[in-house]
Amino acid sequence: MSEKYGRLKALLAEIYDLDKAIAILTWDREVNMPPGGVEGRANQLATLSRLRHASFTSDELGALLDDLSSKSVDLDPDGDEARIISVTKRDYDIERKQPASLVEAVSRASSAGLEAWARAKEAKDFSIFAPHLKRNAELSREIAEALGYTDRPYDALVDRYEPGMTTAQLETIFSELKAAILPLVEEITASGVQPDDSCLRLHYDPDVQIRFSLDITTRFGYDLNRGRLDKSAHPFATSFGAGDVRMTTRVQADFLNRNLFATMHESGHAMYEQGIGPNLSGTLIAHGASGGVHESQSRLWENLVGRSRPFQDFLFPRLQQTYPGQLADMDVETFYRAINKVHPSLNRVESDEVTYNLHILLRFELENDMLEGRANIDRLDEVWVERMQKYLGVTPPDPVQGVLQDIHWSYAGEFGTFPSYTLGNVIGAQLFAQARKEMPDLDTQIASGQFGDLLGWLQTNLYQHGRKFTPNELLQRITGQPLGTQAWVSYVRGKYTQIYNL
């Protein structure tokens, strides 16, 4: 290791530790903090973020990265050293390209936006939030200009979350998905089949639910020696290093899905972080490859495993044993259909596997319209209603259940994050299809509660690499194919044709 590379590693270790300290303080805020801690915690987080920013944008780091980049032609381009240098340089440039005045303006607009968004929801009045959304769209445009792009301003924004992804590629993906989903939803509606999901809405003891879902996710492979499960208002997973990756969940006494699938979902995020290679520890690439690739793992374990038919042969008898009063007379097939019921809904986070991507499509379209000046933001609530009717056939009764439902647009800097959700679904399906191809008895393994081969395959092919490769590179490396929608479309069509007798 050269002296300069050693120095780079030392500088990165400081940033890494600050990131982890921020993550710990944030986790604690959501899980443990008493009400009186709000102000102090905001100060602590602001100070650590400021120190983190100062460390990360130092001239010394910039000069080191320039120097090491120019010399890295001799390195193995897929090796740790070359990738640590190139990915860090990419992050550094993104951080440095945004002038302090813009960062400050984004921070101020976000505080005001968040406050106005909460007020608008309270009053069910979009006009309270509209001027802030307009400001946030302007600032997003400014961020895009500061970062630079060749084709579309959205390119610059989405590239922060999905390295190497373009608006054009996303448009292709969404257009293929739309072409597949809209007729499928029509067929499902026309089928007249209505799975009975009343069994999910009985009373289930909250403590038992949590113990049960934790047991399931540790069988998946979530390692409690390097993690723990707690409750929080919104479930999340967070890593303090591969040796301490925690997840949170929520629980609803009269809805079995809430806890069970939220915990499976977070376990996917958490197992990914537990699997980051120790060789990457202390660097900025010791993290999931992108928002979409991360989401691919939560969706893989939640849906492609958790909501699959083979898995129910393992899960359902255990549920019956745990809840005999509620499930003794139920059969596995009915349960399988219940947890996979398709129901076009107003709300993204409550939507089913089939229609979920339509919610994201709508947001992707509107973000681009706002960014490129096509949208009348003052009337975005009405545009929202029109598109919901067009894509999902439902009509939000008020803006709280419409355009105001997500917190994301309150933050000036978060345009470009929504596509990661859809990429998660698409990538998850493509990876899972490849895993099934390479492990022909995977369904049998899953049906008997054996997840070691699947986890090992993901660990070897994906988890250990952290952010070394872009999403597109990962898909090409692992599946031999570019990232595409075919696997997801084929999975969804096959699954729901069977469930709805299409």
Add this chain to the structure above:
Amino acid sequence: MSEKYGRLKALLAEIYDLDKAIAILTWDREVNMPPGGVEGRANQLATLSRLRHASFTSDELGALLDDLSSKSVDLDPDGDEARIISVTKRDYDIERKQPASLVEAVSRASSAGLEAWARAKEAKDFSIFAPHLKRNAELSREIAEALGYTDRPYDALVDRYEPGMTTAQLETIFSELKAAILPLVEEITASGVQPDDSCLRLHYDPDVQIRFSLDITTRFGYDLNRGRLDKSAHPFATSFGAGDVRMTTRVQADFLNRNLFATMHESGHAMYEQGIGPNLSGTLIAHGASGGVHESQSRLWENLVGRSRPFQDFLFPRLQQTYPGQLADMDVETFYRAINKVHPSLNRVESDEVTYNLHILLRFELENDMLEGRANIDRLDEVWVERMQKYLGVTPPDPVQGVLQDIHWSYAGEFGTFPSYTLGNVIGAQLFAQARKEMPDLDTQIASGQFGDLLGWLQTNLYQHGRKFTPNELLQRITGQPLGTQAWVSYVRGKYTQIYNL
């Protein structure tokens, strides 16, 4: 506020937030962290400590403090601004006076010392630890030389924890205590009275114990909106700012005292920190005044309130109601004598109110002997046994129950901390005597579970001031008398004369 003072406050706020982040990571390590987190957490804490040290020893801060100190003659000497400047300058000088090479040597010796101490305990062989103790004594001497002193090297060490305290003052205190305690213990032994404490050794449900002690401490005034209680191996209290002060406790199913009095003890520390004035927040004086003054509050609530006769009239009926199977046939007077049984013991942390200070006296004497070259450290285990026989009449069967019992001497930098325990007892008694003088019906209030006046009195006279005043200043301000042993001696003699029919 002058521009320079404003800049000082900004620099201090960064150090303050780093201190709190370190406290949060430490709390989490003791309360929540899974085993896999050990290495990562050590890295995070080392990085935050390094950043803290860099912030605190900056030349800019030094120049600001010099400048502001020279101008502070016009300020109210007891006002916040003057005290923030002078106390911070004192801290700054202590931090700067220790050369980096010495800090590094102390850190290395502590790691080696801790490891050797654990090994020596395992092998019950003091000779494994002796060379490390010798090295730690040498380094303590070097620290004393670096910090500077006029009379005794110990002055420099103890001054770090008890500002303004000298070895001579401590020698007077210990000599007065020894003169009072030794004959009292003799009288107690000669009395033939043996309180029956078997009721404390029955089975008490651990969860119920924790709920009960939390209820008691919230009645004392510990505010759960600004705190929480968890379990940890060693109980402690920690502040993340006055809005979030947490405490931990431990519990033993077959010993009622363990949880009950540990929780009361920590609540004293915690209420002190919850009571720090908001005007001091974000500065380095937003903390208890010294180790001894802090301990005075834990001991005041644990012993002077918690083990007092009036308090049992409130506590015991509630205990009886909570544990009818164990306590229904017990009477309050017997219970009072049980929790106050005097029993000279080998172990400091298990010792009673009367003999506790003898354990500290022994350590104070040995630290000075080591520091001033009078001790034969290779045979300190034997010296320990001789003094234990002399002071407490007991003989440790092995060094684990003797010289190796405390972890403190494993750390090269911790000589000088033990006296704070005794100062805590002495100061607590002096403050409590003053409180009783000013509130003649305090006993009646305590007997009926009313603690608001006492907490308010402590809040007004002590808690709000943080580190503005030294221990000696505080005692003079609050009681009109210098710090002295008279109140403690009179309290202990009075209490145990009654219990042992002397």
